[in-house]
Amino acid sequence: MTLLQETQGGKVPESIVRAAGREGVDATELAREVAAGRAVVPANRVHARGSLSPLAIGRCVSTKINANLGASAVKSSLAQEKAKLELALRAGADAVMDLSTAGDLDAIREMVVDQSPAPVGTVPMYEMVLHRDVEDLKVADMLAVIAKHAEQGVDFFTIHAGILREHLPHAVNRVGGIVSRGGALLAKWMVHHSRQNPLYEHFDEICAIMREYDVAFSLGDGLRPGALADAGDEAQYRELRTLAELAERARQAGCQVMIEGPGHVPLNQIEEQIRYQQEVCAGAPFYVLGPLVTDIGAGYDHIAGAIGATLAAYYGASFLCYLTPREHLGLPDEEAVREGVVVFKLAAHAADVARGFPGARQRDDAMSAARARFDWPKMFELALDGEKAKSMRQQDACPGDDYCTMCGRKWCAVRINNEVKEMLAAQQP
């Protein structure tokens, strides 16, 4: 039985107890949310027996973030991927995806599963076309790769089963076209063979493999808008409705499901898009990439994405895929990975505070209290990236704790406020 099936039978499996325990939520309640398809605990049986520390994703728990790692044909190596993984986890990534498209893929994937207590995701499609052109890809090859990733202990797969042949005319003439790698490859396959998406046609066989190892689906949005101009278009919404149908089929087959989302979306469309997704997908956890609120942020796209992500998580998304400053420009290096993780932790946290998630604001209140009493060690402990905050503070010589170089001691509002407080207290009769 899969986790989903156990919870549907009224059980509270150990993975769910552990995931609930990590955030101080009630395990029975989390199990009910998993049973209803509104939360997932991606936990491949192989990884669960090893290094995995089970993690819940859904509206009943705190907002989670994913860091995309992986080597590309032109960059990175096993050693660099190991370094990026460690760095991403230390910076606070809740989950990681290994999106490698070059190098020894098995070795990298096995290293990541072995080393990561965080759930690990992959996009099996990438390996399918590693040593062949996409046109030459056979269904048996596809299923074999999916089965291998499942055996290796990957906890969730992005499967682009929702991009259909009939969607393509709506997508290719967009301003941004098809910007998902998996989506674009499958589109090429479909057009070349004049056939339907093989991942859609063989969805039940994929479900059977994933059920065996209890791999969760992350239904990929191969037609996500990659430009503001394309947001909310026919291509995006037709695919989303297909994803909603597939989500139901996957759950019937015993598999947990998340739905992937955009992309590039103007700020004013985010609420509507998220609410629509939650409605058609019956509350399935929504896993968004940004969304980026402008197309002109190159070099700062982690920020364009974090603005959209904060709003998305406030309105209903549960899982945020980070972007790094190198988005649209090149593969992230270690510094970019760290920056992306911290900025998306900030977005997730700000959204949790805004939606009143229990306990979220305590850390802000403790930070502000520490700031008011000039308790720098406490501030560095509470900051999202205390290391960076500390190094910035120490960059300037600043003798004395009760001010910083921003205003200097005499003009420090925090220090003066404390004086005013004492003066007012002394004036009390």
Place this chain on the structure above:
Amino acid sequence: MTLLQETQGGKVPESIVRAAGREGVDATELAREVAAGRAVVPANRVHARGSLSPLAIGRCVSTKINANLGASAVKSSLAQEKAKLELALRAGADAVMDLSTAGDLDAIREMVVDQSPAPVGTVPMYEMVLHRDVEDLKVADMLAVIAKHAEQGVDFFTIHAGILREHLPHAVNRVGGIVSRGGALLAKWMVHHSRQNPLYEHFDEICAIMREYDVAFSLGDGLRPGALADAGDEAQYRELRTLAELAERARQAGCQVMIEGPGHVPLNQIEEQIRYQQEVCAGAPFYVLGPLVTDIGAGYDHIAGAIGATLAAYYGASFLCYLTPREHLGLPDEEAVREGVVVFKLAAHAADVARGFPGARQRDDAMSAARARFDWPKMFELALDGEKAKSMRQQDACPGDDYCTMCGRKWCAVRINNEVKEMLAAQQP
């Protein structure tokens, strides 16, 4: 006559024609908005005769951003301030404030006014306490400093006239207390002397000086919340209502007015706060500092601020004061200034796109079109910070234009999309 008075008399002064021309809006319409107090064109007569290129701030024009510059007692110099000014303007700052609290203040201020085509703001309060303790400050000293800044050509002053003695008990026991420098200094003066805020009591005399040089008010929020816990509290709202009264008095006296806003505000309170400010202040341009949507972002507070600022500008703010990565930690250096400016340009632009400001999205559409055809020079031209984007792209060896190191050539979705497009077109009968 001041600009405000001229527009109220039905005239369309040259400064307004020039400010309207810069953004392709109708000058008569802009003059009407200025007359109604819903837009400002800060233009000190002295600066207007010199380097100033007049700039409009309000909902009828694009969202503007301000960069705070200035030396503190522990950091910077005239030369460094000149470098920071040039850098801020090159990065796209629409206005700058010189917040120096040390060094040769007159020399720095005169240099900034002389060199800056952008409107220049100051907080005269800082200079008032330069060579004395705040308790020793006399009203005559205050007015003398204000008059000197006006003569030197400063276009807008932050005047903390709205923080009243009776507000203080609501503020000092907050989690974050009083976090505005000017507010904290005035609070200390009021408590020490057991008297009302002198800037409030002598507001008409201040108006008279500002009218003479046509300096615009930026009514400072000395009680802005500096912690999420303090957002929307009595102290903040009582001061805001006082600011609304003062705004009306200033306009009666012929002066243009902006209202300053928070601070630290949870995301879910931003819409309500902005709408309330617009209502009580009769649509006066709202000039916000962030707001920061979390307190734990030290080292990344420009991002915590940009998230709030994007939403604020979407809902009604017209003018965004940048934050830099060094906020709460130290005085920004040149790299921090540049980073702050670009990130707030991004926020302002994303908000303009979201509110459907005419023409705003054209740049995004052109960027995405350039991306789809791998036109890298065009992308660097359209990006908010093309220099940085270009240097990131060039960091990796990437022979060939039709991909980047993110995916490599074979996996590049943009390239594959173009192939699919051609294949589909070829299949058309």
